Amino acid sequence: MPNQATPFLAPYACQPELSRGRLHGEQMSTFRSPFQRDRDRIIHSSAFRRLKHKTQVFVEHEGDYYRTRLTHTIEVAQVARTIAGHLGLNTDLAEAVALAHDLGHPPFGHTGEDALAVLMQPYGGFDHNAQALRIVTRLEKHYAGFDGLNLTWETLEGMAKHNGPVTGPHASGSHSVKEGEPLPYALADVNRAWDLELASFASAEAQVAAVADDVAYNHHDLHDGLRAGLFTEEDLMELPVTGPCFEEVDRLWPGLDPARRRHEALRRVFGVMVEDVIAVAQNRLASARPQSVDEIRAMEGTIIRFSKPLYQNLKAIKSFLFTRMYRAPTVVVERQRVTAMINDLFPLFLDDPRLLPEDWQADIREAAGDRTLTARVVLDYVAGMTDRFAIQEHERLFGEAPRT
Known part of the structure; x- marks a missing residue:
């Protein structure tokens, strides 16, 4: 592609020809822009497919008509394309960020996130936004030349900062970090590899x-x-x-x-x-x-x-x-039940990582007995569960209803 701005986009839009590129260099596609490739990689990722059985408010099995993370994500992407297109922005980039924004959510919606945040406090905490970045830069392991999806800088920036600057004087969003506090480790790892300019606003x-x-x-x-x-x-x-x-x-x-x-x-x-x-x-x-x-x-x-x-x-x-x-009241009761499931599963895997599937054992061996690193592997596994799988695993491992 020629190194010049696309004429139909507004001057303040992200021009695909001027992308800052990917962490691991790749040959340009002959028929897709960099942001279109990002969108496609997100849609074809394992984490995206799992959104089908992760919930918003209601647990996945409660009804066929309630939104899941997947249906919510598709709705967000549709709205993003509509607004971006009307403003002369790059609809492919807006869609890519929208499609990726909830990849880091654990089972059971915000209830699962709250439970994991408490359990992970001694080991660097848990933030679903940072976890989404971890997924697309490390945990998806399908490509021969790299871990993750090797997304463009602009898409990673959008995932990190779509709610506003994470650090600096303008940091005030739900994922911002107060001065003197450490970044969530998953975000810090990505930012060390490639500066996402966390103190500025996103595109x-x-x-x-x-x-x-x-x-x-x-x-x-x-x-x-x-x-x-x-x-x-x-x-x-x-x-x-x-x-x-x-x-x-x-x-x-x-x-x-x-x-x-x-x-x-x-x-x-x-x-x-x-x-x-x-x-x-x-x-x-x-x-x-x-x-x-x-x-x-x-x-x-x-x-x-x-x-x-x-x-x-x-x-x-x-x-x-x-x-x-x-x-x-009915939602609170269900929140208590699923919180108890997470509170059962996470410590069990942390204390006996041999219970994890075989394909996770290599990461456990790499942790070499370090409890913090082990906890982060366990978190990756538990956070990746769907509602359905978490319920099945709890029944398999505990054989009884969770304690509330």
């Missing part, structure tokens, strides 16, 4: 992937909560954004079938969020007039975000969901 494409994540889960958690009977449409009539959307549907189609009414209202909620993000980004881009992706990275804040009024309204919706869904 606009990565910022789009982060906002697309918010759009997708705000929408589908409302849908899943309704389907689970944790709240009703009438409850949502009392909330900002959702209330006006239901009112519009009732005005246009009085007496509409309840399932269609729900769908029509929630698709409008979806549209409100996407249109708001695009409008805010267009205004900020017109004001800042960035001429390169590096100017996007050097800004004082994100260029892709919700407006302040909508952000406040979404906070009210999240507060409602926290009380009525994430901490609903």
